[in-house]
Amino acid sequence: xxxxxxxxxxxxxxxxxxxxxxxxxxxxxxxxxxxxxxxxxxxxxxxxxxxxxxxxxxxxxxxxxxxxxxxxxxxxxxxxxxxxxxxxxxxxxxxxxxxxxxxxxxxxxxxxxxxxxxxxxxxxxxxxxxxxxxxxxxxxxxxxxxxxxxxxxxxxxxxxxxxxxxxxxxxxxxxxxxxxxxxxxxxxxxxxxxxxxxxxxxxxxxxxxxxxxxxxxxxxxxxxxxxxxxxxxxxxxxxxxxxxxxxxxxxxxxxxxxxxxxxxxxxxxxxxxxxxxxxxxxxxxxxxxxxxxxxxxxxxxxxxxxxxxxxxxxxxxxxxxxxxxxxxxxxxxxxxxxxxxxxxxxxxxxxxxxxxxxxxxxxxxxxxxxxx
Amino acid sequence: xxxxxxxxxxxxxxxxxxxxxxxxxxxxxxxxxxxxxxxxxxxxxxxxxxxxxxxxxxxxxxxxxxxxxxxxxxxxxxxxxxxxxxxxxxxxxxxxxxxxxxxxxxxxxxxxxxxxxxxxxxxxxxxxxxxxxxxxxxxxxxxxxxxxxxxxxxxxxxxxxxxxxxxxxxxxxxxxxxxxxxxxxxxxxxxxxxxxxxxxxxxxxxxxxxxxxxxxxxxxxxxxxxxxxxxxxxxxxxxxxxxxxxxxxxxxxxxxxxxxxxxxxxxxxxxxxxxxxxxxxxxxxxxxxxxxxxxxxxxxxxxxxxxxxxxxxxxxxxxxxxxxxxxxxxxxxxxxxxxxxxxxxxxxxxxxxxxxxxxxxxxxxxxxxxxx
Numbered sequence: 062x063x064x065x066x067x068x069x070x071x072x073x074x075x076x077x078x079x080x081x082x083x084x085x086x087x088x089x090x091x092x093x094x095x096x097x098x099x100x101x102x103x104x105x106x107x108x109x110x111x112x113x114x115x116x117x118x119x120x121x122x123x124x125x126x127x128x129x130x131x132x133x134x135x136x137x138x139x140x141x142x143x144x145x146x147x148x149x150x151x152x153x154x155x156x157x158x159x160x161x162x163x164x165x166x167x168x169x170x171x172x173x174x175x176x177x178x179x180x181x182x183x184x185x186x187x188x189x190x191x192x193x194x195x196x197x198x199x200x201x202x203x204x205x206x207x208x209x210x211x212x213x214x215x216x217x218x219x220x221x222x223x224x225x226x227x228x229x230x231x232x233x234x235x236x237x238x239x240x241x242x243x244x245x246x247x248x249x250x251x252x253x254x255x256x257x258x259x260x261x262x263x264x265x266x267x268x269x270x271x272x273x274x275x276x277x278x279x280x281x282x283x284x285x286x287x288x289x290x291x292x293x294x295x296x297x298x299x300x301x302x303x304x305x306x307x308x309x310x311x312x313x314x315x316x317x318x319x320x321x322x323x324x325x326x327x328x329x330x331x332x333x334x335x336x337x338x339x340x341x342x343x344x345x346x347x348x349x350x351x352x353x354x355x356x357x358x359x360x361x362x363x364x365x366x367x368x369x370x371x372x373x374x375x376x377x378x379x380x381x382x383x384x385x386x387x388x389x390x391x392x393x394x395x396x397x398x399x400x401x402x403x404x405x406x407x408x409x410x411x412x413x414x415x416x417x418x419x420x421x422x423x424x425x426x427x428x429x430x431x432x433x
Numbered sequence: 434x435x436x437x438x439x440x441x442x443x444x445x446x447x448x449x450x451x452x453x454x455x456x457x458x459x460x461x462x463x464x465x466x467x468x469x470x471x472x473x474x475x476x477x478x479x480x481x482x483x484x485x486x487x488x489x490x491x492x493x494x495x496x497x498x499x500x501x502x503x504x505x506x507x508x509x510x511x512x513x514x515x516x517x518x519x520x521x522x523x524x525x526x527x528x529x530x531x532x533x534x535x536x537x538x539x540x541x542x543x544x545x546x547x548x549x550x551x552x553x554x555x556x557x558x559x560x561x562x563x564x565x566x567x568x569x570x571x572x573x574x575x576x577x578x579x580x581x582x583x584x585x586x587x588x589x590x591x592x593x594x595x596x597x598x599x600x601x602x603x604x605x606x607x608x609x610x611x612x613x614x615x616x617x618x619x620x621x622x623x624x625x626x627x628x629x630x631x632x633x634x635x636x637x638x639x640x641x642x643x644x645x646x647x648x649x650x651x652x653x654x655x656x657x658x659x660x661x662x663x664x665x666x667x668x669x670x671x672x673x674x675x676x677x678x679x680x681x682x683x684x685x686x687x688x689x690x691x692x693x694x695x696x697x698x699x700x701x702x703x704x705x706x707x708x709x710x711x712x713x714x715x716x717x718x719x720x721x722x723x724x725x726x727x728x729x730x731x732x733x734x735x736x737x738x739x740x741x742x743x744x745x746x747x748x749x750x751x752x753x754x755x756x757x758x759x760x761x762x763x764x765x766x767x768x769x770x771x772x773x774x775x776x777x778x779x780x781x782x783x784x785x786x787x788x789x790x791x792x793x794x795x796x797x798x799x800x801x802x803x804x805x
Contacts, residue, residue, distance in 0.1 A: 079569060079710050087568040184711045186565065190558065196459040196735050197451060197728055319698075321717060324691050338451050338724040339556045345693060345715035352710040356569055363568050369741060 062366045065095035065116040067138055068129035069109075072152045072179065075355025076126060087363045094122050113138060117145045124365055126358055127151040128179075136160055143167045143175065150361040152179035152354055158253035162266045165375055174370065176361035181254040182207055182330045184353025185346040186360065191261050191334060192371040198336030200262040204299040207254040209328030209348040210245035211276050211296040213237045215284075216326055219293060224281045237328050247275035248296060248311040255298035259309050262334065263302045265379040271309040272410035278424045279313065283393060287315055293323035294426060299386060306382035310406035313426040315391070321345075383407045392416060393424045400428065434738045437467035437488040439510055440501035441481075444524045444551065447727025448498060459735045466494050485510060489517045496737055498730055499523040500551075508532055515539045515547065522733040524551035524726055530625035534638045537747055546742065548733035553626040554579055554702045556725025557718040558732065563633050563706060564743040570708030572634040576671040579626040581700030581720040582617035583648050583668040585609045587656075588698055591665060596653045609700050619647035620668060620683040627670035631681050634706065635674045637751040643681040644782035650796045651685065655765060659687055665695035666798060671758060678754035682778035685798040687763070693717075755779045764788060765796045772800065 066073050077096070083089040093108060100111045116122055125142040127149060129135050135156045142149050144167065151157060157164070157180045168175035178188045182205075194200060206212050210232060217228040229246070232238035244250045252273045259267045276296050287294055297314040300307065316323045321343060325331045330348030335341050347353035364371070383405035390401045390409040394416040401409065409425055416423035438445050449468070455461040465480060472483045488494055497514040499521060501507050507528045514521050516539065523529060529536070529552045540547035550560045554577075566572060578584050582604060589600040601618070604610035616622045624645045631639045648668050659666055669686040673679065688695045693715060697703045702720030707713050719725035736743070755777035762773045762781040766788040773781060781797055788795035 075710075082710075084571055084709065085568055185714065186562065189565070193558065193561070193732065196457055197731050199456055319696050321693055321696055324693055324696050326691075336728070337456065338447075338454075339728045340719045340722075340725050341717075342557065343717035345713075345717070347712045350712075353712050356708070356710045359569050360565065 062090060062124060062362070063092050063094040063119070063122045064124040064126055064362060065097060065119075065122050066093055066126045066128060067097040068127065069096055069098055070128065070130070071351045072128040072354045072358065075351030076128065076358045079352065079355050079359050087366070088359060090366060091359070091362055095119065113141070117141060122147065124148040124150065124362060126362070127153055127156075128358065129153065130155070132156050132159055139164060140167055143171055143173060146171050146173055148174045148176070148365045150176045150358055150365070152177070152358055154180040154250070154253040154257060158256045161257060161260055162375055165373055174365050175373070176364065177257070178361045179354045179357035181257055182332050182344070183209075183346070183348040183350060184356050185330055185332060185344045185348065186357070187258070187332045187344060188261065189360070189371070190342065190344060191258065192373065194334055194336045194339055194342065195262070195372075198339050200334055200336055201303065202299070202301050202335040203258055203262050203333065204297060205332035206295050206322060206325055206330050207298055207332065207348065208245050208251045208296055209330055210238045210242065211251070212325055212330070213328040214246065215276065215279070215294060215296070218279070218281065218284055219288070222281065225276070225279055246277050248273040251296060251298050251311045255300060255309050255311055258298075259300035259307065260375055261373060262300065263307050263379060264375060264377045265307065266375055267307070267309060268381070271381070272312065272406040274312040274410065274413070274425060276313055278422055280422065280424065283424055286398070288318070291318055292316060292429070293318050295322050295325065297322070301385045302379065303385055305377075305379050306385060307379045308381060308383055308385035310386050312406055313424070315426055315428045317429065389428045389430055391426050391428050393422070434462060434496060434734070435464050435466035435491075435494045436496040436498055436734060437469060437491075437494050438465055438498045438500060439469040440499070441468055441470055442500065442502070443723045444500040444726045444730065445498075447723030448500065448730045451724065451727050451731050459738070460731060462738060463731070463734055467491065485513070489513060494519065496520040496522065496734060498734070499525055499528075500730065501525065502527070504528050504531055511536060512539055515543055515545060518543050518545055520546045520548070520737045522548045522730055522737070524549070524730055526552040526622070526625040526629060530628045533629060533632055534747055537745055546737050547745070548736065549629070550733045551726045551729035553629055554704050554716070555581075555718070555720040555722065556728050557702055557704060557716045557720065558729070559630070559704045559716060560633065561732070561743070562714065562716060563630065564745065566706055566708045566711055566714065567634070567744075570710050572706055572708055573675065574671070574673050574707040575630055575634050575705065576669060577704035578667050578694060578697055578702050579670055579704065579720065580617050580623045580668055581702055582610045582614065583623070584697055584702070585700040586618070587648065587651070587666060587668070590651070590653065590656055591660070594653070597648070597651055618649050620645040623668060623670050623683045627672060627681050627683055630670075631672040631679065632747055633745060634672065635679050635751060636747060636749045637679065638747055639679070639681060640753070643753070644684065644778040646684040646782065646785070646797060648685055650794055652794065652796065655796055658770070660690070663690055664688060664801070665690050667694050667697065669694070673757045674751065675757055677751050678757060679751045680753060680755055680757035682758050684778055685796070687798050687800045689801065761800045761802055763798050763800050765794070
């Protein structure tokens with residue numbers, strides 16, 4: 062199957078390398094016929110072009126891989142490709158979170174596939190696991206660590222007793238954090254993946270108005286306090302469904318030190334789904350990087366080449382009900398910790414914003430319920 | 434798709450319950466048309482029969498689920514069903530480990546599928562993950578905790594400071610261990626799953642002559658010693674491949690307390706594969722139980738109903754090379770611990786057998802290499 066790759070950054074190069082290796086029968090049948098690069102960039106490979114129409118008008122090119130990142134022009138290019146009857150595979154969580162319904166609907170109209178395994182949790186086959194679990198079970202809870210940068214920073218803070226700024230600087234030096242780390246440390250990236258995952262898990266289009274917490278104001282003394290109480294902390298997303306209601310939150314979460322989550326090292330991800338007969342299923346792996354993310358893109362390409370259709374329907378329309386994620390939360394404000402019992406993450410996010418007006422160092426987190 | 438279930442024990446009932454629930458479109462299309470029970474057993478459901486020919490001669494029954502357990506008559510019935518052109522799904526690790534090549538070859542001849550997701554790690558989609566990872570990558574290492582009973586016993590010993598016998602008795606009372614626990618605590622069950630997993634991962638038929646260790650002689654004082662050294666212990670399998678050589682071992686393994694493996698609670702399983710571009714992928718879930726194992730069986734049925742074919746080829750013929758698993762091992766003999774560096778598990782298993790002739794309480798385990 063001939064494919065086109067739009068964008069040749071980290072993930073695009075990873076996809077190209079895996080296709081060049083031809084390590085298996087399945088990968089040997091995929092050919093990168095076009096690589097779309099920006100006008101003015103040097104064409105270092107003969108398959109490179111800066112003319113999208115060359116790709117759109119090539120009838121032999123059945124599938125377009127979008128790995129440019131960002132909302133535009135990715136959104137426009139994906140729609141153009143789908144409308145030309147080409148399957149689309151993307152690794153771009155921002156554009157999927159923003160336009161999932163439009164992409165799925167356009168793909169359905171043109172009888173092609175829109176796949177996005179690489180948009181959540183990198184190399185972990187998370188989307189596939191969700192869809193395959195849904196063949197049998199109702200999924201009522203998903204959760205997990207979906208941002209490797211935040212995990213790396215926390216893990217370094219715990220293991221090397223660093224403060225946040227030092228850990229962030231080291232993560233930037235190691236290539237795990239970007240120059241502007243906001244999307245990772247403020248929970249935006251995790252929120253994109255939470256929206257995509259919950260939309261699939263619960264068959265609905267989740268909107269963006271759920272509470273999003275981050276780790277920007279996590280201090281060494283917080284960690285020391287948590288560890289003294291037998292807990293570590295991770296930036297987690299959690300989503301629940303009950304009948305026709307759902308809720309999502311992205312919140313720093315205290316967890317027992319002997320939980321799997323508390324022991325996720327470096328920049329790894331750990332994702333969880335709970336099915337009605339399957340029970341708890343957790344997947345751990347590389348959530349980023351050229352080859353793991355490239356691997357996820359290629360797994361989608363192979364599924365398309367094999368004519369395997371997964372059902373990413375988004376039909377039902379659920380209502381957001383913040384009470385589904387009621388729990389116990391902790392707020393550090395003016396050097397004092399206060400615990401709030403049985404409140405919604407929305408309420409806590411509002412309370413936190415108040416606290417932030419007085420003191421730039423406030424921090425909030427979910428804490429385990431008694432007995433957990 | 435009409436199916437027949439051979440056997441109505443724990444797993445058979447789990448499969449039947451999931452089909453009766455009809456929670457999804459996929460499960461609603463599966464119908465348990467026959468349930469085969471032993472002669473003399475009471476037929477509590479109208480679909481029950483003690484006549485296998487009723488099933489074999491029913492042209493509408495396209496798929497047979499074997500959940501009787503044991504080698505015979507399961508082996509004979511599976512072959513009969515395949516030769517009648519019926520797909521076969523089994524949860525029976527003993528019969529798959531003993532006859533995998535014959536089953537795959539017979540299925541190939543009759544152009545039907547032979548599937549066995551439920552034979553390894555219960556509800557964890559381990560076989561599917563292995564096969565799908567192999568679409569892209571060479572798999573060079575697999576490992577993991579594949580026996581929930583042994584894990585439950587060790588976890589209870591650690592958390593409640595119990596001796597082995599007390600933990601075993603409690604596991605039996607809780608329904609996690611059988612009256613004769615040998616297969617679980619002596620590593621036989623893990624060895625079956627290791628053979629099946631390694632055969633698929635490495636495209637070869639692995640033979641049974643690899644070293645198999647167990648936890649029968651693990652003592653409270655061993656655990657205390659390990660914990661004082663920052664380690665816990667788990668009964669693990671490990672298999673490696675390099676060029677045309679492979680090795681497998683089932684060995685109690687010391688692991689850092691902050692590893693995921695050391696924090697697997699209760700009777701859960703944790704399985705790992707390492708792919709050339711994917712990196713490390715770990716899956717955690719329920720390794721046993723009616724509904725999780727039934728879920729794995731039903732996932733195979735749905736794949737068959739959807740006409741999805743995974744490639745469980747077993748072609749290459751590799752040589753066993755014990756040196757691939759060389760490492761550092763610990764032996765407790767006459768109350769003294771001794772460490773052996775850079776030896777094969779075979780050599781250690783022999784050394785352990787010698788130690789056992791003198792003292793019934795000897796114990797051996799793999800220890801992390803320096804720097805790990």
